[in-house]
Amino acid sequence: MDSLKLLPVLILLGPAAALAQSPTFGLGRTPSADEVLAWDISISPTGMELPAGSGTAEEGALTYRRKCARCHGADGTEGRAPRLVKSSRGSDANPWSYGRVLPIRAPYATTVWDYINRAMPLNREGSLTHDEVYSLTAFLLDINDVIPEGTVLDAQSLPMVVMPNRDTWAELPDWKPGMPRLLGYPY
Amino acid sequence: MGVKRPNRRDFLKRGAALAGGVTLGAAEPVIRKATASAQSIEEQSQEVPSQEVQDWSSDELVAYGERSQHVTSVREPVNGRPSPDDFDLVFHIGTPLEEQVGAITPSSLFYFGTTRGSIVPTIDPAKHRLMIHGLVDRELIFTMDELKRFPSVTRLHFIECAGNGSSPRRGRLIESHGMTSCAEWTGVLLSTLLEEAGVQADGTWIVAEGVENVRGASSLPMAKAMDDIIVAYAMNGEPLRPQQGFPLRIVVPGFEGILHVKWLSRIKVVDRFYMTYNDYGHLRQDPDQAALSYQVGPKSVITWPSGGLDLPGAGFYEVRGLAWSGGGVVSRVEVSTDGGENWMDADFRGTPQRMAHTAFSFNWTWDGSEAMLMSRCTDELGQVQPTRAQRKGGLDNSIQPWRVQSNGSVTNGLA
Numbered sequence: 001m002d003s004l005k006l007l008p009v010l011i012l013l014g015p016a017a018a019l020a021q022s023p024t025f026g027l028g029r030t031p032s033a034d035e036v037l038a039w040d041i042s043i044s045p046t047g048m049e050l051p052a053g054s055g056t057a058e059e060g061a062l063t064y065r066r067k068c069a070r071c072h073g074a075d076g077t078e079g080r081a082p083r084l085v086k087s088s089r090g091s092d093a094n095p096w097s098y099g100r101v102l103p104i105r106a107p108y109a110t111t112v113w114d115y116i117n118r119a120m121p122l123n124r125e126g127s128l129t130h131d132e133v134y135s136l137t138a139f140l141l142d143i144n145d146v147i148p149e150g151t152v153l154d155a156q157s158l159p160m161v162v163m164p165n166r167d168t169w170a171e172l173p174d175w176k177p178g179m180p181r182l183l184g185y186p187y
Numbered sequence: 188m189g190v191k192r193p194n195r196r197d198f199l200k201r202g203a204a205l206a207g208g209v210t211l212g213a214a215e216p217v218i219r220k221a222t223a224s225a226q227s228i229e230e231q232s233q234e235v236p237s238q239e240v241q242d243w244s245s246d247e248l249v250a251y252g253e254r255s256q257h258v259t260s261v262r263e264p265v266n267g268r269p270s271p272d273d274f275d276l277v278f279h280i281g282t283p284l285e286e287q288v289g290a291i292t293p294s295s296l297f298y299f300g301t302t303r304g305s306i307v308p309t310i311d312p313a314k315h316r317l318m319i320h321g322l323v324d325r326e327l328i329f330t331m332d333e334l335k336r337f338p339s340v341t342r343l344h345f346i347e348c349a350g351n352g353s354s355p356r357r358g359r360l361i362e363s364h365g366m367t368s369c370a371e372w373t374g375v376l377l378s379t380l381l382e383e384a385g386v387q388a389d390g391t392w393i394v395a396e397g398v399e400n401v402r403g404a405s406s407l408p409m410a411k412a413m414d415d416i417i418v419a420y421a422m423n424g425e426p427l428r429p430q431q432g433f434p435l436r437i438v439v440p441g442f443e444g445i446l447h448v449k450w451l452s453r454i455k456v457v458d459r460f461y462m463t464y465n466d467y468g469h470l471r472q473d474p475d476q477a478a479l480s481y482q483v484g485p486k487s488v489i490t491w492p493s494g495g496l497d498l499p500g501a502g503f504y505e506v507r508g509l510a511w512s513g514g515g516v517v518s519r520v521e522v523s524t525d526g527g528e529n530w531m532d533a534d535f536r537g538t539p540q541r542m543a544h545t546a547f548s549f550n551w552t553w554d555g556s557e558a559m560l561m562s563r564c565t566d567e568l569g570q571v572q573p574t575r576a577q578r579k580g581g582l583d584n585s586i587q588p589w590r591v592q593s594n595g596s597v598t599n600g601l602a
Contacts, residue, residue: 023383027336028327035328036320041402042394042455045462096472106467115464119401169470170477172460177414180514180568182478182579 045108047159054154055135057142095164103140109161260286281365290544292368299430302403312434321456324385337375343543345369348444352583355602360493369544374419390456397450404463440542441513479581483513486584487564498595501555512566519565522549526559558591
């Protein structure tokens with residue numbers, strides 16, 4: 001099966017095989033820079049793709065009340081949707097003790113920004129302005145004691161936020177084909 | 188489903204009943220003793236048990252076949268969580284593996300889950316696009332028609348949700364193992380598309396993203412992307428089902444279900460682990476746990492008999508099950524009938540394939556005394572399925588015991 005896949009490659013390349021970097025099949029088209037920009041909502045932990053805009057927890061609290069509280073509860077703990085605030089059962093010494101609460105467990109603030117931007121509010125995804133996403137992120141980080149009061153989050157400051165779980169998660173293995181599930185583990 | 192035509196069907200049934208006296212519905216089959224005298228074909232046909240008349244000419248039966256009205260296996264929401272829920276979100280739906288025959292799960296019964304609950308999107312394939320961009324020499328956008336022109340692969344692969352797992356509280360197979368299924372997938376190898384785009388030296392990870400409402404996205408290492416990930420547009424001989432990502436998804440052989448991004452529209456080549464929402468939920472504190480939550484371990488389960496499927500009495504049974512591993516091909520399956528004291532090799536039914544469900548069977552003559560049925564999988568890497576006590580974490584691949592009591596009742600051996 002795999003060798004068959006190579007057949008058209010060899011036929012098409014022919015004498016030009018030295019140009020290994022050129023496209024082989026010539027299918028598809030090149031998107032414009034604007035198209036890529038409009039489509040690309042991924043945010044690196046470095047914040048490279050973060051757009052212009054800014055927000056504070058104070059502004060975020062207002063937006064939260066209007067657009068989030070109906071599902072997540074007035075204070076982020078009692079809604080039908082996932083809890084957004086750490087509970088008194090855990091301890092700041094171990095962020096894992098709070099369970100899976102996004103603004104605590106996420107190692108980078110960009111993950112919080114990205115998820116609000118791509119997936120909230122439910123059924124009106126993509127309707128938040130960039131300022132609203134910055135301010136809601138600031139609100140969630142503020143009520144979880146991650147950032148000091150009055151912090152302005154924007155493309156420069158947001159990636160600099162040191163999240164509680166930044167250094168306490170385990171790296172995934174450097175996966176290679178044919179690798180066992182866990183080195184040295186017979187099961 | 189098309190509009191039913193009960194009147195016409197009923198008319199045909201009535202007509203047939205009047206003409207031939209054939210048994211209908213739930214009535215007892217009419218079986219007449221053969222006599223020495225010559226029989227008409229009509230009389231002979233009445234010796235066939237349970238013969239009924241169905242209207243096989245209706246539109247829905249001609250255009251897209253239905254199963255028999257007597258075959259009733261269905262999926263069900265996992266852990267009793269309503270799906271769709273209060274928000275119309277669709278959560279995890281298990282497949283009735285105990286009624287599956289062979290290694291392939293019918294598309295209609297394939298388990299499914301969504302990213303954090305999402306609404307299954309309705310996508311016009313004529314308008315759907317896949318963009319490959321980021322750290323590549325040539326950013327590219329493909330239509331579905333263009334993707335189908337690439338050299339394709341067709342391979343069997345299982346998908347399994349990390350939420351699958353045995354528990355004393357999960358008494359039936361669909362509850363403990365219902366979130367894995369296996370299909371024949373057809374599509375383009377992602378490596379083919381990435382080579383077309385030309386991955387740059389610092390492109391070490393990809394982010395794959397869907398177009399459903401929450402834009403589910405997962406990160407994968409480039410080594411896996413270049414190895415065997417399929418950008419799939421078909422399953423089991425037809426286009427993907429909407430719940431399986433129509434018109435496009437990735438299949439990541441042997442890796443946990445959440446990484447098999449559905450409704451795929453964008454692949455970004457990046458220089459690091461991007462830590463999407465899906466990725467963050469997958470994090471673990473302990474390095475071993477993190478490793479175990481990536482590639483599915485060697486796993487098997489006896490699907491028949493299993494919890495709730497009681498045996499009618501002592502005698503011969505073909506014990507059946509499925510085995511699979513994220514590490515490659517299943518090389519051996521053993522069965523124990525005495526709770527793991529003694530193990531005997533099971534037979535493969537069909538040829539084992541990499542990261543695919545493999546059906547196995549074991550001939551068993553039950554003497555009517557209490558038994559504990561178990562199966563154990565070994566894969567081509569030499570990885571052996573652990574017992575529940577040996578299990579370290581990650582997606583639960585531990586051995587599932589089924590207790591057979593002398594009255595024939597079959598229950599979860601963990602309970």
